[in-house]
Amino acid sequence: MEKITGAEAMMRALENEGVDILFGYPGGAIMPTYDALYDHKETLHHVLVRHEQGAVHAAQGYARVSGKVGCAIVTSGPGATNTVTGIADAMADSTPLVVICGQVGVAMLGTDAFQEVDVVGVTSPASKWSYQIRRAEDVAWAVSRAFYIAKSGRPGPVVLDFAKNAQTGMVDYQPAKVDFIRSYDPYPQLNMDNIKQAAKMINDSVKPFALIGQGVEIGGARKEVEAFLEKAQIPFGSTLLGLSALPTEHPLNMGMLGMHGNLGPNVMTNQCDLLIAIGMRFDDRVTGKLSTYAKQAKVIHFDIDAAEFNKNVHVDLAVHGDCKESIPAVTELLDEAKHDSWISGFKPYAEKEFNKVIDKAINPKDGPLLMGEVVRKVSEASNNEAVLVTDVGQNQMFGCRYFKYTKPRSVITSGGIGTMGFGLPAAIGATFGAPDRTVCMFCGDGGLQMTIQEFGTIMEQGAPVKIILLNNNFLGNVRQWQAMFFNHRYSFTPMANPDYELIAKAYNIPAKTVVERKDLDKAIAEMLSTPGPYLLQCAIKEVDNVLPMTPPGADVDNMLLEI
Amino acid sequence: MATKSFGGQCGDCTTCGKCDKALQRSKPPVQQQIKETMKEMEQENSTKLYTFIIYSENVPGLLSQITAVFTRRQVNIESLNVCASSTPGAHKYTITCFCDETMAKMVVAQVEKRIDVLQAHYFTDDDIFINETCLLKVSTPVMLANKDVSKLIRFHGAHVVEVNPTYAIVEKTGITDEILHLYESLSKLDCVLQFVRSGRIAITKSFTEHLDAYLAEREKRRQEK
Structure with missing residues (x-):
């Protein structure tokens, strides 16, 4: 078998993962990889950004719109630290990324070598996985594992710290396929008792209200969630990142949740008898003051990330799993229902908000x-x-x-x-x-x-x-x-x-x-x-305010319509 | 007057250790301090000493990821022990902290979220067998001059594992209180040259081995794939 460099192995491993675009910026410690990239220009389109922060954000934009893993490639030291903001951003917003950073050779690690930064140390608290590739032999495995981790379960950013000697070292390249990690279960099996209990709670509810988060988008569960909401006629609000999970004009869509969301969904959060959270994480910008948040309601939380359950809001039932599977399973057990008077209760708030805020914001006559x-x-x-x-x-x-x-x-x-x-x-x-x-x-x-x-x-x-x-x-x-x-x-x-x-x-x-x-x-x-x-x-008018607004730390239903 | 002149410091001595009063002192200060803190912490916000047992793959850099979870949630680690476990390839972390149960649950969830962590659980002292060990380096001349030193060592069930004309090494295993009691008592006799106490180690009283069950379940899933 022909021996190739670790850098060339990286190119082949990326192609093997279906990568066709890289956002990056070259520099000293990643030069062997850029040299290999020169021979792969046809298959791996490289977008030369003007600052490494731009590379990660561009990869995020690519990933968020396509659902594929975004890939950024930068050099060591400042190149790597410039990506940290984007990595932390992708972690918070569950965006699948693989960020490849150059690193000094292993012989120089820890010596404060030129452009050496402890990238794994810096990035591991803000990434899903951070790994240093120290040998060319590890490239295929590490890349495959990185992509598997980035895109499975709750997606997130992965950092590969690619030591220079691993880029230049020779290896018998064999493509690797990691699709199982025993310590990591991104496909939790549904607990049917929980599904039954969720269906019962929804069937028993008179005033159910659903909160739709980005999890629905990431899970590609638009159809499933729509069918679920329509069968039992459950009105819903969306988080900021979940806004396009379901169409704006859907008759059950009551608007956006949170600090600058719509009045109806925020007020009704504190009036419903059952809160059904799907793929969202009760961020403080959504909940406002936790001690008064939906205290009157029972709460069901559907999420793929078990660490989100009971983190901010106490939930009565946690349904761990992919909403693309869990939601249809519940839908099957749901009674068809109408909640007309409950749904019409949102209307006065929508009208009030339209008259006091929206109309003025989108139809100004002068000024x-x-x-x-x-x-x-x-x-x-x-x-x-x-x-x-x-x-x-x-x-x-x-x-x-x-x-x-x-x-x-x-x-x-x-x-x-x-x-x-x-x-x-x-x-x-x-x-x-x-x-x-x-x-x-x-x-x-x-x-x-x-x-x-x-x-x-x-x-x-x-x-x-x-x-x-x-x-x-x-x-x-x-x-x-x-x-x-x-x-x-x-x-x-x-x-x-x-x-x-x-x-x-x-x-x-x-x-x-x-x-x-x-x-x-x-x-x-x-x-x-x-x-x-x-x-x-x-x-734009110099002095204008975003309204309505729940002031930080205020009750979710206490929105200001004017200042 | 004769007794008072013995050693010249009998009534309120704290250092010489030449009279019985030093031995009879009901609670040594450090131990008392720890007990009081424990009591205070337990009263405040219902915090308790929890023992976290965490299993992970043996990969570099995981320790800092695990401790970072505690740090971020402002949970101070009281003791920490890391070693290979009885399961091949798996490392075991035993960590003790004061916190309330809600926090213990959240810490466990966030630790388990790290990719290479296999399992994390929290326990109270009732759920586990616990042990700590300590080593004391004791001055041999003082020990020979004062019979109470060896009396105390025997009284506490500690072992002398090495003796030479300069020092003796004393080893004691037990729970925190017992170890601190021995240390405080020997300190009173002014014979301790060095003292070191290990982190807590613990084994669950449970009748099922959760890690083995988890790994068996995962292996089944792997084969199903």
Whole structure:
């Protein structure tokens, strides 16, 4: 058998896992691997990002939109530490990633060698698995195990710390296939007693309410969950990351949960008699004050991650398993039911919220442009079929609230750790993960500048990202909190901004700025009809607030509709 | 007056150990301190001393991943023992901590979530046989001069495993309280040169071997694949 280098083995192992795209940035300790990659350009498309953080976020965007494992490749030391934010983000948001970092040779490990960082030590608390490949012989096994761990069960990021001697060492390459790890069970078997008990609790319930999380999206269980909810006529709300798990316009969809979610689902959480959580984790941004959260209700929790049960909210019944299997099993035992008067109870809240908040946000008559109206117009202009990518802040909340979702895997946003700068690179990744779909990225003037160097990647790759910059010359979300909780002391939130149009043009990205409301529709149409990337800058009202809002630590049903 | 002049420090002595009073002292300070802390902690938020028994694959770097779970949840580790287990390839961690039961459950769930951890469980002292061991290096001249030293060693069921003209090595196994009691008593006699106490080790009283059952179940799943 011919001997090949560990680096070449890495390329073959990646191909063996079905990888066809890598987001990365070369450097000293990963050079042997980049040298091997040079011979695999046809099969492994390499996207050269402009900063390693961009590589991981792009891989996240790719993974979130496609359901496949995103792959990033960087060098040791600073290259590796620059990926940490993205790794932590992917961990919080259950995104399957494999991040390959170069590392100094084993002989130099621990000597503070040039560009040496203890990558496994740094990344293991924030990753699903972190492993140092020290010998070329381990490449095939480690890569296969990495992909198996990243995508199975509750997905997450895996780090492979690839020592230089393992890249250059010679090996008889044999493809490996890891599909079983005895200490790790990503396919828990259903407990039929729990299924029966869940069905009984739902059948006995008069006011059931379901919480839909990203688990439904990850499990590809849209049809199963829809059938479940429809059979017993259970109204539901979605978490931020679960927004596109089911269509926005579904008659049982009561809206978004959480701090900036909709009024109805939040208030009714504290009125239902049964809370059915599916693939969600009761984040503090969803629950508000735990001691008053849904205390009147029994709680059933469906999740694939056993560590989520009873972590924040005490549950009466935990159903451990993949919701694609557990939900249909329960559906089979459900009585057909109607909960008309319970469901109609959501309506007054929806009307109240529409009159006091939504109407003003999406149909303003005068004054400067508002974020909500821009988002809704872009959504409608794309026939509500586009992929929404957001950065973090007010743009994210307005984006997620006012975009409408018809297709699965349509929300890509940094939910768990709220990473500013996530949007632009994630959108680049999304264009590769869903080349047939329109990718609309909403960001503010703060977040865009955190990863604005990725304009270079867009230029080089021609990635068709529609960038909608909601520019209010403020770090808007922080400013809102300063107004609410810090006596309007705007400590370092106003921003002096550059001419973004000029920057975009420097990167050969067509750009336009809209100031007047009357020009908005035309500008959006032009953005969507222009092939390739586009920057649409909207001059947004300086001082505006995301509403409604459950102040941090307040009761979930205590939402402010005005400030 | 004659007795008072004995050693010159009889009434309120704390160091010389030449009279019986040192031996009769009801509770040595360190032991008392530990007992009081335990009591306080048990009263506060119903915390208890839990023993966590964790089995993992033998892979490098797992110890820090496991302890990181405790650290993140602000649970302080009182003692920790790691060794190979009776199951080939599996390592056993015995960790004790003060926490409440809700926290113990969450820690166990989050530890089990680590990929290479096989199983994690928490126990109270009623569920397990526990043991600790200690080694004491005792001054031979003091021991020869003061009969109480060897009296105490015998009284506590400790063994002298090495003697030379300079020092003797004393070994004692038992539960924490017993070991600390011996240490405190010998300290009073001013003869202890070095002291070391191991972490707790424990074996479950259960009639089923959960790890073996788990591994058998996993092996079945592997073969079904």
